[in-house]
Amino acid sequence: MKVTVDQDRCVGAGMCAMTAGEVFAQHEDDGLVxxxxxxxxxxxxxxxxxxxxxxxxxxxxxxxAAP
Structure with a gap:
């Protein structure tokens, strides 16, 4: 699989970091993905x-993922 994020859309809810912390984190300053x-x-x-x-x-x- 390939994962991308759009930081312009992110609202900093943190669900991603809580659900898949190995893949997602939150920026310390603004909480964005x-x-x-x-x-x-x-x-x-x-x-x-x-x-x-x-x-x-x-x-x-x-x-x-691409074949």
């Missing part, structure tokens, strides 16, 4: 997809 890895390992798929669904501003996009 920080992407720790763009291609997380397969064992994190469920957590990353849940973070995408829980994001209130839809700032997270998850796409299938």
């Amino acid at each position: 920080v992407l720790r890895m763009t291609e997380p390992p397969e064992h994190l798929t469920d957590h990353v997809e849940e973070a995408e669904q829980l994001c209130p501003s839809r700032a997270i996009t998850v796409e299938p």
Whole structure:
């Protein structure tokens, strides 16, 4: 999978960091999303997809890995 974030849409709710902390963090100053890895390992798929669904501003996009 490939993960991208749109910091302009992020509202700093922190659901992503709570759900998939290995992949997402929050910037210390403004609380906006920080992407720790763009291609997380397969064992994190469920957590990353849940973070995408829980994001209130839809700032997270998850796409299938390129073949």
